[in-house]
Amino acid sequence: MIEVEVKVKIDNKEEISKKLKELGFKYIKKKFQEDIYFNGIDRDFKKTDEALRIRDEDGNFFITYKGPKLDNISKTREEIEVKIEDKEKMRKILKKLGFKEVPPIRKIREIYKKGDIEASIDEVDSLGTFLELEKPVKSMEEKDNALKEILTILKALNISNDNIIRKSYLELRGSQ
Amino acid sequence: MIEVEVKVKIDNKEEISKKLKELGFKYIKKKFQEDIYFNGIDRDFKKTDEALRIRDEDGNFFITYKGPKLDNISKTREEIEVKIEDKEKMRKILKKLGFKEVPPIRKIREIYKKGDIEASIDEVDSLGTFLELEKPVKSMEEKDNALKEILTILKALNISNDNIIRKSYLELRGSQ
16 A cells, blocks of 8 residues: 655644544544654665554554655655554564664554544644644555645645655654 | 473384373374564564564464574574454564565474473474474573473473574574
8 A cells, every 4th residue: 555645844733633623634543653664674764765664542552664765856755554453572582583663753643534534633742743644555656646636635724745755753863 | 481492313103202292291182383474674583593484374363573593402482472353364464564585484383381381282384393392481581491301301302402493493494
């Protein structure tokens, strides 16, 4: 699966939340997420633009691989995610295999949905507040249309394309 | 967790099954297991005596890391296992990370239990029939007693210690 994804920094959370609702987005729920990232064994994921992470989402655990970004505007990339039953054991397996752990990224994520577009307002520990707009697509052909759709929403929210951030929270923290 | 484990090749399945029951083992169930093994990224698991595998057990999936063997008699080693929700996605993640897959090992496993000792009669595709006796222990201190206990059962089954095989099914097939 390919995740077409755009991220912007915001400083007006309440306003964005109100506007999302005006645009037809529905508030779904608030989640606490802790992401444990790992660096590669034979290559530096910072250089190859990949990611390997264990996510703890309110006590549900996932392992996720993210491939390199696929265009120059968005954070669109291949994403493969599997639900797992135990966080600490998976963490131990990855360490035994030789992956190097970096300090976890913690955030509170408010999720809104309109059709298959997901909007997340993230309050990220020590980094601030961000909006992510995301749409899953099945093929590279659908990617461009999905990106256009997301940029239209961004415009309707009065957010300029100049505010788009392609860096991950990990890169923004500068500790990978 | 440490798995104290001894394996022997057998050619008299019915007899062993009968003797296990006479020794107080209870027949639990029969399972179909398909094990997909992977070789290391930065090291050859054949040389480091490690293993990474995805197990499909009647449609339940697990990822398992096994550390090097801890003594010269048995197959005792550290084992870390996590239940996962999807086999194909996990397989894809491991391949993307750079692990190399080898052809799967398939077997039908009949499980017997007596207390915390598990006896498995394995009919392994193209390799034949084997008996595995296994006891999980928490520390290295308990390891030696568990091994003695298992060797006593082997003796009661009229199986000589000379028949003990320390190689994995993967090594026996010679295709790792």
